[in-house]
Amino acid sequence: MSAASRAITPDPRSTPLPEAARSTSTNRLILAHIWVAVLAFGVAASMALMQALSRANLTLPGRTARMYYMSVTAHGILMAIVFTTFFIMALGYAVVQRENGTIRWPRLAWLWFGLALLGTVLAIGTVFAFKSTVLYTFYPPLQAHPLFYIGLTLLVVGSWGWTADTIASWRAARRAAGNKPVSLALHATTANAMLWALATIGVASEMLFLLIPWSLGLVPKVDPILARTLFWYFGHPLVYFWLLPAYTVWYALLPREAGGKLFSEPLGRMVFALFLILSTPVGFHHQFQDPGIPAGWKLFHTFNTMAISFPSLVTAFTICASLEVAGRLRGGQGLFGWIRALPWHDPFVTSALCAMMLFMAGGFGGSINGAYALNGVVHNTAWIFAHFHLTVGSAVALTFMGTAYWLVPRVSGRELELKLLAQVQPWLWFAGMILFAVVTHVTGLMGLPRRVFDTTYNGAPQAQSWQLLTDVSAFGGLILFVSAMFFVLVMLGTLLAGKRKPQPAIEWTESLGEPAGGYTSGLWDRLGLWFVVAVVLVLIAYAIPLIQHLQMTTYGSPGFKPF
Amino acid sequence: MNVDLYEKIWMRGVAALLVVFFAVTAYEAYSGSVQPPSHVETIDPTKAMGDARFQPLGVSVDASGHVHARLVGITFAWLPPAITVPAETPVTFHLTSTDVTHGFEIVRTNGQSMVVPGYISQFTTQFAAGEYLIACNEFCGIGHHTMAGKLTVVPASQWKAPGAAPTASADDGSRSSGNTMAMTSGAGDQP
Numbered sequence: 001m002s003a004a005s006r007a008i009t010p011d012p013r014s015t016p017l018p019e020a021a022r023s024t025s026t027n028r029l030i031l032a033h034i035w036v037a038v039l040a041f042g043v044a045a046s047m048a049l050m051q052a053l054s055r056a057n058l059t060l061p062g063r064t065a066r067m068y069y070m071s072v073t074a075h076g077i078l079m080a081i082v083f084t085t086f087f088i089m090a091l092g093y094a095v096v097q098r099e100n101g102t103i104r105w106p107r108l109a110w111l112w113f114g115l116a117l118l119g120t121v122l123a124i125g126t127v128f129a130f131k132s133t134v135l136y137t138f139y140p141p142l143q144a145h146p147l148f149y150i151g152l153t154l155l156v157v158g159s160w161g162w163t164a165d166t167i168a169s170w171r172a173a174r175r176a177a178g179n180k181p182v183s184l185a186l187h188a189t190t191a192n193a194m195l196w197a198l199a200t201i202g203v204a205s206e207m208l209f210l211l212i213p214w215s216l217g218l219v220p221k222v223d224p225i226l227a228r229t230l231f232w233y234f235g236h237p238l239v240y241f242w243l244l245p246a247y248t249v250w251y252a253l254l255p256r257e258a259g260g261k262l263f264s265e266p267l268g269r270m271v272f273a274l275f276l277i278l279s280t281p282v283g284f285h286h287q288f289q290d291p292g293i294p295a296g297w298k299l300f301h302t303f304n305t306m307a308i309s310f311p312s313l314v315t316a317f318t319i320c321a322s323l324e325v326a327g328r329l330r331g332g333q334g335l336f337g338w339i340r341a342l343p344w345h346d347p348f349v350t351s352a353l354c355a356m357m358l359f360m361a362g363g364f365g366g367s368i369n370g371a372y373a374l375n376g377v378v379h380n381t382a383w384i385f386a387h388f389h390l391t392v393g394s395a396v397a398l399t400f401m402g403t404a405y406w407l408v409p410r411v412s413g414r415e416l417e418l419k420l421l422a423q424v425q426p427w428l429w430f431a432g433m434i435l436f437a438v439v440t441h442v443t444g445l446m447g448l449p450r451r452v453f454d455t456t457y458n459g460a461p462q463a464q465s466w467q468l469l470t471d472v473s474a475f476g477g478l479i480l481f482v483s484a485m486f487f488v489l490v491m492l493g494t495l496l497a498g499k500r501k502p503q504p505a506i507e508w509t510e511s512l513g514e515p516a517g518g519y520t521s522g523l524w525d526r527l528g529l530w531f532v533v534a535v536v537l538v539l540i541a542y543a544i545p546l547i548q549h550l551q552m553t554t555y556g557s558p559g560f561k562p563f
Numbered sequence: 564m565n566v567d568l569y570e571k572i573w574m575r576g577v578a579a580l581l582v583v584f585f586a587v588t589a590y591e592a593y594s595g596s597v598q599p600p601s602h603v604e605t606i607d608p609t610k611a612m613g614d615a616r617f618q619p620l621g622v623s624v625d626a627s628g629h630v631h632a633r634l635v636g637i638t639f640a641w642l643p644p645a646i647t648v649p650a651e652t653p654v655t656f657h658l659t660s661t662d663v664t665h666g667f668e669i670v671r672t673n674g675q676s677m678v679v680p681g682y683i684s685q686f687t688t689q690f691a692a693g694e695y696l697i698a699c700n701e702f703c704g705i706g707h708h709t710m711a712g713k714l715t716v717v718p719a720s721q722w723k724a725p726g727a728a729p730t731a732s733a734d735d736g737s738r739s740s741g742n743t744m745a746m747t748s749g750a751g752d753q754p
Contacts, residue, residue, distance in 0.1 A: 065705050072702075135702050141663045141680060142704070224664055224679050266564045288599035289666075289677045291684040295601035299592050306581050306588075313577045317570055372588050373597035376673045380666045380700035447670035449700035452708040460696045460711065462670045513565070522564070555607045555681040560663045562638045562704025 025106050026097045027411040031495070032113055033090035034408060036120070037083050037400075038491045044078035045484035047071040052436075052477025054453065055470050068453040069133045069563060076136030077127060077152075080242075080392060082120050085155065087400050088192070088245045089116075089162045094407060095189045095248070096169040098506045099182060104168040108161060116158025123151030133563040135451065137231065138211070140222045143559030146215040153207045156200050166193035170527070181521045184268050185252035185508050191272040192244040194531045195237055195279055198538065202233030202283075214559065221556030225292040226549060232283035233542060240279040240308075242392050244272065246355070246399040250319050253406065254352050256509035258342050260326025263318050265511040269524040271318075274311040276527065277534045278304055281541030288375040292552075297545045298372065304541065305370040312363065319356070325512060347422035351402025354430040355395050358437075362390030365441060383444025385451075389437040398429050401487045408491065410506050414498025421486040428483035435476025443469040600676040602685035611635055611659045616683065622646050622654075624724040633657045636665035636678045639706035641697055647715040649722035650692040658684040666701030669714055677701060690716040 050071050054063055096103050103109055125147070126132040132144035170190040173182045181187065210222045210230070251268045255261055262268065284301035287293055327338025343349050365387040368374050378384065405422050409415055416422060440448075448455060448466045455470055457463035511519075524530075566574070591597045606614055612635060621643045622632050632654055635642045648654045658667050660680040667684070668675040672695065676684040697712035 065708065069702070069705065069707075133705075139664055139701075142702075223681065225682060228664075228679075264567060264570055267566060267570065270564075287677075289675060291600065291602050291677065291679055291682040292605070293601060294603055295592065295598050298599060298601060299588070302588060303585060306584050310577060310581060314570075314574060317573045321567075321570070371584075372599065373591050376599055376675055379675060380668065380677075447668065447696070447698070449666070449668060449698045451702045452698075454708045457696055457698065457708075457711050460713075461694070462696045552603075552605060554605055555609075557608060557663075557680045560638070560704070562663065562706070 024097070024102070026093055026103050026109075029103075029106070029109055029113065030090045030093050030097075030411045031408075033086045033093070034404065034411075034491075035495065036117060037086040037090065038404075038488060038495075040078040040082040040086065040120070041484065042488040044075045044083065045481055045488070047075035047078070048477060048484075049481040051075065052474045052481065055455070055477065056474035057454075057456070057467070057470075065453040066130065066133075066563065069135070069451075070127065070130055072451060073133050073135050074124065074127045077124060079397070080136055081152070081155065082124070084242050084392070084396065084400075085159055086116070087404070088241065089113075089159065091245050091248070091400075091403065091407065092162060092166055092189045092193065094411060094506065095183075095185045096166060098508075099173050099186045100169055100176075104165045104172065109165060112158045112161025112165075114158075115161070116155045119151040119154025119156075119158060121151070122147045123149075123155065126151070130563075137235075139231070140211065140214070140224055140227050141557035141560045142563075143215055143561055146212065149207050149211045149215055153204065153212070156204060156207075159196065160200070163193045163197050166190055167197075174521075177521070179520050181269070181519055181525045183252070183508055184262070184265055184511075185248055187269055187525065187527070188244060188248040188251065188272045190527055191276045191530075192241060192248070194527060194534075195244070195276050196241050198280055198531070198534055199234050199237030199241065202230045202235075206230035206234070221558055223554045223556050225290060226546075226554070228287060228290060229283070229293070229542075229546065229549070232286040233280065234283075235286055236283045237279040239392065240275050242396045244275055246396045247271070247315055249399055249403050250315070250352060250356070251322075252508045253403070254319070254349065254509070255322035255326055256507065257346060257406065258323055258326035258349050259330050260322055260324075260509075261512040262509045263321035263325060263512055265514070266519065266522070266524070267314055267318055269522070271311040271314055273524045273527065273530045275308070276530050277537060278308040278311075280534065281537045282308060282370075283542075285370045285372075285375070288372065289379045292549070293545065294548075297541075301541060302370065302372040304537075306367075309363075309367060316360075322509070322512075323353075345423065347416075347419065347426065348402040348406040350423065351398050351405070351426040351429075354426040355398035355402070358390050358398070358430065358433050359395035361438060362387060362395060366391060378444055380450055381444035382440045382448040382450055386437045386440035386444055389433060389440075393437070394429065394433050398426060401429075402426065404487075404491060407506075408494050409498070409503045412495065412498065413500055413503055414494055415501045415503070416490070417493035417498050418486075418490045422490045425483050425486040425490070428479055428486065432476045432479035432483055436473045436480060437476070439469050439476065440473045443473065600684055600686035602683060604683040604685070605681055606659055606683050608659070608661050608680035611661050611680075616657065617659065622648055622725055630654045630724075631657060634667070634712075636660040636667065636699070636703075636710075638662050638704050639699070639710040641667070641699075641710070641712035643712075645713040645715065647717060647722070648690065649719035650716045651689055652719050652722075653687050653689050655685065655687040663703045664701050665699045665703050665710070668698045668700040670696040670698055675700070690714070692716050692718055 054068050126145040132148035134142045134144045206227055210227050213219045214222045282301050282305045284298045285305045324338050327341040330341040332338030332341030443466050455466050617633050620633050624630055632646055658678045660678045665678040667678050674688045676686055678684055693716055695714040697714055699710035
C-alpha cells in the first residue's frame with residue numbers, strides 16, 4: 001500500500017482538559033442521554049435472554065406465548081429505537097460541543113430530552129402492561145394502545161429538537177470557518193441529522209394521520225399497505241440513522257485512537273453526502289413480497305439500494321487503509337503484521353474492530369435481502385433478524401459500546417472502571433454473534449420464520465431440521481447476554497463510582513496528506529444542496545406510487561388485538 | 564479531489580460491479596424470469612370468503628388447464644389447511660386475509676408472499692415432489708407460531724384435478740396487473 005511508504009509522524013496525544021471546562025451543562029445533557037441509553041440497553045438485553053432460553057425450547061416457569069411476544073416487542077423498541085436514538089443524540093451533542101464550544105440551544109435541549117424520555121416511558125409502559133404487543137414494526141391492523149403511538153411520536157419530536165440544534169450549530173460553524181470546511185465529524189453528524197429530518201416525515205405521517213386517530217377510535221379503518229409504505233419510507237433511512245454515527249466514529253475517532261491518521265478525508269465527506277442523498281428512496285426493498293405495489297417501483301428502489309452500497313464500500317477501503325497506517329506506525333510489518341500491531345488492549349478500538357468484522361458478514365447478507373430476485377428466499381425468515389443483529393446489533397451497537405468506553409470518561413471526568421470487563425466484552429459479543437447470528441442465517445435459509453414462540457410446528461419434519469441450530473443460537477444468545485451485562489456494569493461503575501481524574505480531551509483524527517494550508521470547503525460540504533437533491537429523489541421514488549395508491553379503491557381495516 | 568491510486572482502482576471496481584448487478588437485475592425483471600409477487604388488486608376483506616375470486620377455495624384447474632390454488636389466511640390458520648398440487652407444474656397462488664396481515668411461506672421454496680387484508684397476492688411457481696410446511700412468517704398475534712398448513716406435491720401422473728373447472732375468474736381479466744413491469748397500479752378493485 002502506498003500509504004505505508006509515505007512519511008508520517010505520530011501525532012502527540014491530546015492534552016488533558018482543565019477540570020472546570022468539563023462540568024458544562026452540555027456534558028450533563030450528554031450523560032443524561034447516556035443514562036437512558038444504558039438502562040434501555042440493560043432491560044432490552046434481559047428480554048433477549050428470555051427469548052434465547054425460549055428458543056432452546058426449555059420448560060421454564062412463566063414461559064408463555066404472551067410473555068414471549070411482549071418481550072420481543074420490548075426488546076425491539078428498547079434496543080432499536082430507544083438505545084440507538086439516545087446514544088446518537090448524546091454523541092451528536094458531544095461532536096457539536098467539540099466544534100463550537102457549546103450546543104445552539106442548551107436549555108431547549110433539556111426540553112427535547114424530557115419529551116423524548118416521556119414518550120419512551122409512555123410507549124414502553126403500554127408494552128409491559130401487555131397492551132401493545134405489536135412488535136417494533138407495529139404493522140396495522142394489529143392495534144396497540146393509543147399511548148404506544150403517542151409515546152413513540154413524542155420520542156421522534158424530541159429527536160427533532162436535537163436535529164434542529166445540530167443543523168443550526170453546523171450553520172454557525174460553517175459561518176465561523178469561512179472557506180475552510182467544518183470537521184468531518186460535524187459534517188457527518190449533520191448529514192445524519194438532515195437524513196433523520198427527511199426520514200421521520202414518513203413515520204410521523206403514519207402516526208399522526210393513520211395510527212393515532214385510528215387507535216383513538218376517531219377513524220374506523222386504516223389501509224395496511226399505505227401504513228406499511230409510510231413505515232418503510234422511514235424504516236430504511238432509520239438503518240442509516242443508526243449506521244452513520246458508527247461510521248462517524250470509524251472515520252473521526254478510531255484511526256487516531258489506534259495511533260494513525262485518516263487515509264482520505266475528502267472522500268469521507270463525499271460518503272456522508274451520498275448517504276444523505278440515497279438513504280430514503282429505497283424503502284420498497286422491504287416490501288418486495290407485498291401485494292399492491294407495482295413491480296416497476298420495486299425495481300426502481302432496488303437500483304437506489306444498490307447505489308447506496310457504493311459509499312459503504314468506499315468506507316471499507318478508507319477505514320482499512322487508515323487502520324493499516326495506524327498498524328505500521330506502531331511498528332507492524334509485512335502483509336498482515338500491522339493488524340497484530342493495533343492496540344487490541346484498548347476496549348474502544350477492540351469494540352470497533354470486532355464490530356467491523358461482524359459487519360462484513362452483515363453487509364454481504366444485506367445485499368441479498370435487498371436483491372430483487374433473491375429476497376423471496378429469505379424474506380421474514382430467521383435470516384432477517386440474524387442479518388440485523390450483525391448490522392445494527394453489532395456494527396452499530398458494538399461500536400456504540402466501545403464509543404461509550406471512550407466518551408463517558410471524557411464527558412464525566414471519571415476514569416473508566418472495571419476495565420478488564422470492558423476489554424473482554426467485545427470478544428464475548430463477537431463470539432456470541434458468530435453463534436447466534438451467523439448460525440441463524442443458515443436456519444433462515446432452511447425456512448425458519450422469524451418471530452415465532454415455538455419452532456416445532458407440531459412435529460412437522462421440516463421444522464425438526466431447525467432444532468439443533470436454534471439450540472446453538474440460543475447458546476450464542478447466552479454469551480451475548482453476559483457481554484451485555486459486562487457493558488452495563490462497566491457503565492454503571494464508571495458513571496457512579498469512577499475515580500474523578502483529569503481525562504484527555506476529545507480530539508478528531510488528523511488527515512493524512514492534508515495540504516499545508518488545510519482543506520478548503522468543496523462541493524461535498526454543501527449539505528444543504530444535497531438535502532435538496534435528496535428531497536427531489538424521494539419525490540420521484542414515493543410521490544408517484546403514493547398518488548397512484550390513493551387513487552385506487554381500497555377498503556381499510558379495523559383494529560385487531562389477537563394477543 | 565486528490566484520491567489515492569489504489570482507492571481509485573477500488574472505487575472503479577466497485578462501480579463496475581454495481582453496474583453488472585444493475586444490468587443482471589434489469590434483465591431478470593424485464594424478461595420476467597424472476598420477480599417478487601407484485602400483484603395489484605384489492606378486495607373487501609370482510610367479504611373475501613364469499614368473493615367469486617376465491618371460489619372454489621383450494622386447488623382447481625382453469626379452462627386452459629392451468630393449476631390455481633386459492634387460500635385465505637385467518638388468525639390462526641390457512642384455509643384450506645392442506646392442499647395437493649402436481650410436481651414440476653406451474654401453480655398460480657391467489658391469497659388474501661380476512662383480518663390481520665399474514666405471511667404465506669412454503670418452507671424451503673421460493674413460494675412466498677405477504678398476505679394483506681384488502682389486497683390479493685398472486686404468484687406462480689412450481690415444486691419438486693414432497694411434503695412442505697406452509698408457515699405464517701408475519702407476526703399475526705398470540706397464535707402466530709401455530710398458524711401452519713401443509714402442501715403435498717405429488718408426481719403429475721398421480722395427480723387428479725379436484726372437482727370441475729371453475730368459471731372464468733375475475734382476476735384473469737384486465738384489472739390484474741399481474742407481475743408485469745407496470746409502474747402504475749391500475750384501477751384497483753371494481754366488483
